[in-house]
Amino acid sequence: MQRRQFLTAISRLVVMGAASTKVWAGAMSMGETAAPASLLPVDALPRGLPLRELGKLTNESKTLGLFRATLTAAPLRAELVAGHATEFWTYNGSLPGPLIEVFEGDTIEITFVNRLKQPSSIHWHGLPVPPEQDGNPQNPVPPGGKRVYRFTLPDGCAGTYWYHPHPHTYTAEQAFRGLAGLFIVRARQDPLNGIPERLLVTSDLKLDQQGKIPADDADDWMNGREGQFVLVNAQHMPVVRFDTGGRERWRIWNACSARYLRLTLPGIGFALVGTDGGLIEHPIAGLQEFLVVPAQRAELIVDAGTHRDRVDLTAAVYPRGKMGEVAPDKALSLLTVDFSPVRSTIQPPLPLQLCSIADLGPVKAHKRVVFTEQMSMKDGRHQMSFLVNGKTYDMKRVDLTSRRNEVELWEIVNQADMDHPFHLHGTQFQVVEREIHGVVTPEPFRAWHDTVNLKSGETVRIKAVQRWRGLRMFHCHILEHEGLGMMGQLKVV
Numbered sequence: 357m358q359r360r361q362f363l364t365a366i367s368r369l370v371v372m373g374a375a376s377t378k379v380w381a382g383a384m385s386m387g388e389t390a391a392p393a394s395l396l397p398v399d400a401l402p403r404g405l406p407l408r409e410l411g412k413l414t415n416e417s418k419t420l421g422l423f424r425a426t427l428t429a430a431p432l433r434a435e436l437v438a439g440h441a442t443e444f445w446t447y448n449g450s451l452p453g454p455l456i457e458v459f460e461g462d463t464i465e466i467t468f469v470n471r472l473k474q475p476s477s478i479h480w481h482g483l484p485v486p487p488e489q490d491g492n493p494q495n496p497v498p499p500g501g502k503r504v505y506r507f508t509l510p511d512g513c514a515g516t517y518w519y520h521p522h523p524h525t526y527t528a529e530q531a532f533r534g535l536a537g538l539f540i541v542r543a544r545q546d547p548l549n550g551i552p553e554r555l556l557v558t559s560d561l562k563l564d565q566q567g568k569i570p571a572d573d574a575d576d577w578m579n580g581r582e583g584q585f586v587l588v589n590a591q592h593m594p595v596v597r598f599d600t601g602g603r604e605r606w607r608i609w610n611a612c613s614a615r616y617l618r619l620t621l622p623g624i625g626f627a628l629v630g631t632d633g634g635l636i637e638h639p640i641a642g643l644q645e646f647l648v649v650p651a652q653r654a655e656l657i658v659d660a661g662t663h664r665d666r667v668d669l670t671a672a673v674y675p676r677g678k679m680g681e682v683a684p685d686k687a688l689s690l691l692t693v694d695f696s697p698v699r700s701t702i703q704p705p706l707p708l709q710l711c712s713i714a715d716l717g718p719v720k721a722h723k724r725v726v727f728t729e730q731m732s733m734k735d736g737r738h739q740m741s742f743l744v745n746g747k748t749y750d751m752k753r754v755d756l757t758s759r760r761n762e763v764e765l766w767e768i769v770n771q772a773d774m775d776h777p778f779h780l781h782g783t784q785f786q787v788v789e790r791e792i793h794g795v796v797t798p799e800p801f802r803a804w805h806d807t808v809n810l811k812s813g814e815t816v817r818i819k820a821v822q823r824w825r826g827l828r829m830f831h832c833h834i835l836e837h838e839g840l841g842m843m844g845q846l847k848v849v
Contacts (some may be wrong), residue, residue: 391573392573392574392575393562393564393565393570393573394564394565395562395563395564395565395584396437396563396564396565396567396584397584398584398585400437400563401436401437401585401592402592403592403593403594404593404594404595404692405591405594405595406594406595406596406597407588407589407591407594407595407596407691408589408591408594410452410454410455410538410555410557410589411450411454411455412454412455412456412457413425413427413448413454413455413456413537417465421459421461421462421463422462422463422465423456423458423462423463423464423465424465424466425456425465425466425467426448426466426467426468426469427447427448427453427454427466427467427468427469427478427537428447428448428468428469428471429445429446429447429468429469429470429471429472429476429521429530429535430445430446430449430471430472431443431444431445431446431471431472432444432445432446432449432451432534435567436563436567437563437567440566440567440568441567442563442567442568442569443533443568443569444533444534444569445472445530445533445534445535446534446535447535447537450537451534451590452534452536452537452538452557452559452589452590452611453519453535453536453537453538454537455537455538455539455540455555456519456537456538456539456540457539457540457542458509458539458540458541458542459509459541459542459543459544460509460510460511460512460513460514460541460542460543460544461508461509461510461511462508462509463506463507463508463509464505464506464507464508464509465504465505465506466478466504466505466506467502467503467504468497468502468503468504468505469502470497470498470499470500470501470502471499471500472499472530473499474499474523474526474529474530475496475497475498475499475523475526476496476497476521476523476526476530476535477491477492477493477495477496477497477521477522477523478491478505478519478520478521478522479491479492479519479520479521479522479781480505480507480517480519480539481517481518481519481520481539481651481779481806482515482517482518482632482633482653482784482806482807483507483509483513483517483539483541484509484510484513484782484783484784484823485505485507485782486507486824486826487781487782487824487825487826487827487828487848488826489505489506489507490781490782490828491505491519491521491522492522492781492827492828492829493522493523493524493751493829494751494827496523509541512634513541513633513634513784514541514542514543514546514634514635515540515541515630515632515633515634515635515653515784515804516540516607516609516630516632516634516653516654516655517538517539517540517541517632517653518536518537518538518539518557518609518611518653519536519537519538519539520535520536520537520611521535522829524749524751524839524843525839526839527835527838527839528572528581528613528835528836528838528839529571529572531611531613531835532560532561532562532569532581532583532613532835533569536557536559536611538555538557538609540555540607547635547707547709547710547711548605548629548635548657548706548707548710551603551604551605551657552602552603552604552605553604553605553606553607554596554604554605554606554607555589555607556588556589556606556607556608556609556691557588557589557608557609557611558586558587558588558608558609558610558611558612558615558617558690559586559587559590559611559612560581560582560583560585560586560587560612560613560614560615561583561584561585561586561587562581562582562583562584562585563583563584563585572836574680575680575682576836577740577836577840578678578679578680578740578836579614579678579679579680579682579774579834579836580613580614580615580650580834580835580836580837581613581614581835581836582612582613582614582615586612586615586671586688586690588690588691593689593690593691593692594691594692595691595692595693595694596691596692596693596694597694597695597696598658598660598693598694598695598696599660599695599696599698599699600660600662600663600664600695600696600697600698600699601660601661601662601699601702601703602659602660602703603657603658603659603660603703604657604658605629605655605656605657605658606626606655606656606657606658607630607653607654607655608648608653608654608655608656609653610648610649610650610651610652610653611651612650613650613834613835613836614650614834614835614836615650615671616647616648616649616650616671616674616676616775616809617647617648617649617671617674617690618645618646618647618671618672618673618674619645619646619647619648619654619656619669619670619671619672619690620644620645620669620670620671620672621658621667621669621670621693622667622668622670623663623665623667624658624659624660624661624663624667624693625641625642625643625644625659626643626646626656626657626658626659627639627640627641627642627643627656627657627659627706628640628643628646628654628655628656629655629656629657629706629710630653630654630655631652631653631654631655631803631804631805632652632653632784632804632805632806632807633784633803633804633805633806634711634784634804635655635710635711636710636711636713636801636802636803637709637710637711637712637713637801637802637803638708638709638710638801639657639706639707639708639710640801641706643656645672647674647809649775649777649807649809649833650777650807650833650834650835651777651779651806651807651833652777652805652807652809657706659703660695663695664695665695666692666693666694666695667692667693668689668690668691668692668693669689669690669691669692669693670687670688670689670690671687671688671690672687673685673686673687676774676775677773677774677775677812678774679773679774713786713802713803713804715786715802715819716763716786716819716820716821717763718763719763719764719765719819720759720762720763720764721758721759721762721763721764721765722764722765722766722767723756723758723764723765723766723767724745724766724767724769725744725745725756725766725767725768725769725778725830725844726744726745726746726768726769726771727742727743727744727768727769727770727771727772727776727778727810727832727842728742728743728746728771728772729741729742729743729772729773729774730742730743740840741840741841742772742832742837742840742841742842743841743842744830744831744841744842744843744844745844747841747844748840748841748842749831749838749841749842749843749844749845751845753845754827754845754846754847755844755845755846756830756844756845756846756847757846757847757848757849758822758846758847758848758849759848759849760822760823760824760825760848760849761821761822761823762821762822763819763820763821764819764820764821765788765817765818765819766780766785766817766818766819766820767815767816767817768808768810768815768816768817768818769810769814769815770810770811770812770813770814770815771813772812773812774812775809775810775811775812776809776810776832776834776837776842777807777808777809777810777832777833777834778807778808778809778810778816778830778831778832778833779806779807779830779831779832779833780806780818780820780828780830780846781806781828781829781830781846782822782823782824782828782848783806783820783821783822783823784804784805784806785804785805785806785808785818785819785820786799786802786803786804786805786818786819786820787799787803787805787808787816787817787818788817788818788819789816789817790814790815790816790817791814791815791816791817792811792813792814792815793813805818807833822846822848824848825848825849826847826848827845827846827847827848828845828846828847828848829843829844829845829846830843830844830846831843831844
């Protein structure tokens with residue numbers, strides 16, 4: 357069966373079918389796929405309200421250098437649409453989860469309490485923590501249970517991170533219902549201190565006509581879930597006030613399950629100063645757009661100059677190769693920037709040098725990871741799998757083995773028909789080069805990443821080092837694809 361015929365059959369089968377249709381392959385427990393829900397119109401939620409400040413997690417410790425707190429995952433009901441209650445799952449009743457703000461060298465002690473009806477965990481996305489503290493699928497917290505995560509942050513890890521669940525087969529649902537929070541590690545000496553910061557976390561929300569969050573349908577499983585509402589700090593198209601002539605440091609999180617954010621701010625250029633794992637060596641100024649894929653973060657310096665007209669931060673169309681009969685993507689306004697009449701003072705130039713990032717050094721070992729999709733018919737059912745090195749995820753299987761403190765060159769190959777963001781647990785890596793259609797392009801600047809995008813047909817080569825023994829995960833960070841098996845296990849010895 358040709359790919360187009362197969363995908364069309366899936367789409368039509370679900371549109372014509374009853375409430376639940378068996379579509380997906382393998383031993384995945386989410387084989388029951390909901391029919392597409394009738395959704396609220398995009399104007400059903402209020403827009404244009406002032407962007408609110410994010411809540412912070414309070415440090416309960418009086419000891420210098422120790423951050424101790426509790427995060428509780430529990431349902432929360434809120435009335436977003438008159439007469440209809442929406443049930444979210446939140447950390448400490450907050451959307452997004454409360455910001456954890458600490459310094460390099462601090463010890464973190466978080467008690468996690470699970471009041472969901474599903475097992476859960478907390479994955480400290482991008483942070484350098486031991487495997488047993490990283491919320492891996494092997495270590496779920498059962499419903500009604502709790503555990504303590506404890507780790508110490510090394511010097512040199514200042515950056516923009518986040519936390520979210522990682523129990524296998526439950527991650528996607530727990531995330532799209534609201535379980536995600538922000539984590540900032542600060543340096544004692546930051547070359548960008550003094551520039552006002554703005555924290556912006558983007559997420560999707562899908563609501564049916566009754567204001568409920570529906571289960572994933574076939575298109576969600578194929579392409580990753582995208583809601584009809586795109587939220588910034590859990591608000592629909594909020595407004596931020598910006599001083600004319602001012603400058604701000606924007607930390608941006610893409611906490612969407614699958615949405616790619618090709619960010620533009622028409623009429624205003626910006627400079628890239630940081631990626632997933634912290635500052636880059638030199639500001640990259642004059643950018644008109646920047647792509648932030650699911651799970652990535654970016655630090656941008658936005659300099660308004662003499663701009664005085666309202667402008668929208670926009671997610672421009674990014675063709676990521678969606679499958680099936682889906683509506684064409686459209687550019688989306690994320691928020692509106694409203695300029696105040698008060699002109700800010702003259703801004704000093706950005707530092708030419710932000711930090712120094714050394715090359716990880718000579719390569720001692722090689723790894724190869726291949727992403728593929730598999731489509732078939734079996735027993736009259738349409739089946740689809742997302743594979744790593746030809747296999748779906750098995751918690752009992754070790755897929756790759758690495759040696760602690762050994763520099764490795766990973767070759768990640770996307771042989772699938774759509775883009776996939778690759779995420780590696782436990783470390784920040786350096787992108788060396790990208791290859792597509794036989795053309796090799798060296799990475800233009802050195803930076804720390806834990807997530808990198810792969811276009812269809814593209815190969816990305818990275819250098820990585822693991823510092824702790826134990827099990828690590830690597831996977832596609834389109835959460836539905838991860839749940840359907842596009843994940844592997846790395847054993848570090």
